[in-house]
Amino acid sequence: MSRIGKAPITIPAGVEVKVNKGNLVTVKGPKGELSQQVDLDLTIEIEDGVVTVKRPTDQKRHRSIHGLYRTLIANMVFGVSTGYTKVLELVGVGYRANNTGQLLELSVGYSHPIMFYVPDEVKVEAKMEKGKSPSITLTSHDKQLIGQIAAKIRAFRKPEPYKGKGIRFAGEEIRRKAGKTAAK
Numbered sequence: 333m334s335r336i337g338k339a340p341i342t343i344p345a346g347v348e349v350k351v352n353k354g355n356l357v358t359v360k361g362p363k364g365e366l367s368q369q370v371d372l373d374l375t376i377e378i379e380d381g382v383v384t385v386k387r388p389t390d391q392k393r394h395r396s397i398h399g400l401y402r403t404l405i406a407n408m409v410f411g412v413s414t415g416y417t418k419v420l421e422l423v424g425v426g427y428r429a430n431n432t433g434q435l436l437e438l439s440v441g442y443s444h445p446i447m448f449y450v451p452d453e454v455k456v457e458a459k460m461e462k463g464k465s466p467s468i469t470l471t472s473h474d475k476q477l478i479g480q481i482a483a484k485i486r487a488f489r490k491p492e493p494y495k496g497k498g499i500r501f502a503g504e505e506i507r508r509k510a511g512k513t514a515a516k
Contacts, residue, residue, distance in 0.1 A: 361412025
């Protein structure tokens, strides 16, 4: 039995979970609403504020999707109740970030600024404090969407291994390489 798949999901106060026909799971909470289509072979049971996902057999396919869909539902419940936050740091001389509403403007060493529109489901905030590198904070209730947006922003200027310049996640370790050594 899958250790992840058989773990129950407790529903916090203020969160409502519904399973419609066709295994469409809808989760509503104070932060928003999310829905996920679950494989028809799996059964989702909701009793006493606990959601459990059960599989019919021990076939390889059923075992592989059991933990996946349980985790997706758990992420939706956590997202609509608490929410997710990702912080990106801009490391480099002259690197700047501004946001006007949902429009993010990045100056990361190219000849032109990069204008990136962030979807309405994700709140964006750019901070520039003296003595610290500029940072971009993304908050949302959808874990997949916030991860995808953060990866797109990071892809504009990935951290390079020699000086470590670029856009990185907060706390990300960059493997550094030694530069050229002077030869005689």
